[in-house]
Amino acid sequence: MRKNYYQKMAFTGMLLIILFTFQKLISKSKEDFSDVKFITKNTSVQNLSDFDPNDLDEKQWKDLGFSEKQTATILNYKNVVGGKFTSKEQLKKCFAISAEKFFELDKYILLPESNENANSTFFKSFEKKTILVSRKFNPDNLPINDWIKMGFSEKQSEAILKYKNYLGGSFVSKEKFKECFIISNENYQKLAPYLILPEKTPANFKNFTKNIIQEKSQIKYQPFDPNSTNIEGWQNLGFSENQAKVIVNYRDKNLKGSFKSLEDIQNCFVISSEKFEELKPYIKLNSATIAKNPESEKTVTKQEKTDFSKIDLNAITFKQLLEFGLDEKSAGSMIGFRKKLGGFVNKQQILDTYNIDKDLVEKLISICPLNTNEVQKYTLVDAPEEWLKNHPYFKYSADKIIFYRLSNPDDKKILKFLKLKPEYETRMKLYMK
Known part of the structure; x- marks a missing residue:
């Protein structure tokens, strides 16, 4: 009896051990991964511009809004697929990039849509623009048009200028210039020999930027007539010598001797919208210094208010948009997008325009009619x-x-x-x- 008793106890013990081990294995297989959210969590990024994902390093992926774990996963996936992404279709399969995040980035990715076209002639349409520079320059003095001529897109150029403003109005050094996300390492290597900037960032960088801002704030504005202001006078207003020469040349040659209105001054490309707003209260257009022509008097006299209920959204002008209350950036974006499209077909397209004041534009499109009769349309077969x-x-x-x-x-x-x-x-x- 005692022998049977011990045998039963041993059997029961072994059975309990087996059950305990089995239960542990089951619990492992059902481990809860609900806390692992880094795959789908994305951060929206503003001021996106065209980019080739094969050129991005760890920091640049993070700047696009990905976490450290997501970035590591993307770079590891890149190595798994052969060290280079060949199409959007392939990049989309990376589980660290959610569907929402991919949709946000899609139109900026410089890759063909699918792998079947990766080696075809279609890939030529995704080639990056070559950055061309032939002389030394100070990037602090370049307006947006010069960056575009250099080979950057309009959005990239705007982002570069925003970065400069973020630094206090100056790139400060080559080191700081290199940190601009829009400028890839490849493009920086092309530009570096031509940059007129110190190699290293000053130790007192924060004080340095404060000094730049203080210098600007120390300009004491007084009422002035832009038509009698010479190069030295424009420099006293805070412009560089080259900018002052451009303003005087624009006035004397392009406008035949004088600014006729505030809009003429605003249209001079070296005068930024911020600078114009600073100058505006002090500008005094003197009728005696305006070159005499029949249009001068009309421009100086107060204009009648526009009846926007009769203005076609496909014909509305930059000046009329400013009159309605849009700022220069919103008005320029709307006119520029309309020009690229060849005209708006529906009002939702206007709301989809980048860099606009949507609340004000919603009010505008609720008042103005939209005539689409002049919008050019084609079949895919006949389109030029x-x-x-x-x-x-x-x-x-x-x-x-x-x-x-x-x-x-x-x-x-x-x-x-x-x-x-x-x-x-x-x-x-x-x-x-």
Whole structure:
């Protein structure tokens, strides 16, 4: 009996051990990963511009809004696929990039849509612009047009100037210039030999930027007539010698001797919108110094208010938008986007414009009518190549459209081959016959 008792006890003990081990294995397999949220958590980033994901280092991925873990995962995934992303389709499969984040970045990614086109001639449409520079320059003095001529896009140029303003109005050093996210390491290496900047950032960097701001604040403005102000006078107002020369040349040659209105001064590209607002209260246009012509008196006299209920949104001017209350940036963005589109087809497009005051624009479009009769539309088969490559809704698919229509002269078939996202196809159809 005692032998049977011990045998039963041993068997029971072994059974308990087996059950305990099995339960532990089950609990491991059902481990809760609900706290691991870094894959889908993304941070929205403003002022995005075109970029090749193969050029981004760890810091630049973080600057796009990814966490440290997400960044490590993306770079590891890049190594797994051969050290280079070959298409948007491939990049989208990286589980550290959520669908929402990919949608946000999609239109800025310089990669072909799918792997099947990675080695085709379509890839040429995604080639990066070459940065060209032939002489030494101080980046503190370059207006947006010079950055664009150098090879940067308009959005990239705007971001560079915003970064300069963030630093206090000066890049300070080559080190600080290099830290600008928009300027890749490759482009910095091209620009570095030509930069007229100190190599190192001053030890008292914070005080240095404060001094720049203080120097600007020390300018004592007094009422002045822009038509009798010489180069030295413009320098006293805070402009560099070169900027002052440009202003005087613009007045004497382009405007034939005089500024006729505040708008003439505002349109001079070396006078930023911020600087113009500083100067505006002190500008005194003297009728005696305005070059005599029939239009002068009309410009100086107070203009009648615009009846915006009769102004077509496809014909409204920059000046009228300012009159309505939009700032220069919002008005310029709206006019520029309309020009690229060839005209708005619906009012929602206006609200989708970047860098606008949406509340004010909503009020504007509720008052103004929209006439679409003059908006140019084409079939995919007949659309001119230049139009396809320049239109915001077609340019990323232009080469594919041109290729497919050679053997398939049918819009429905071409759209089917393009395999576009529904929202992209809907936008295209706005400008298709």
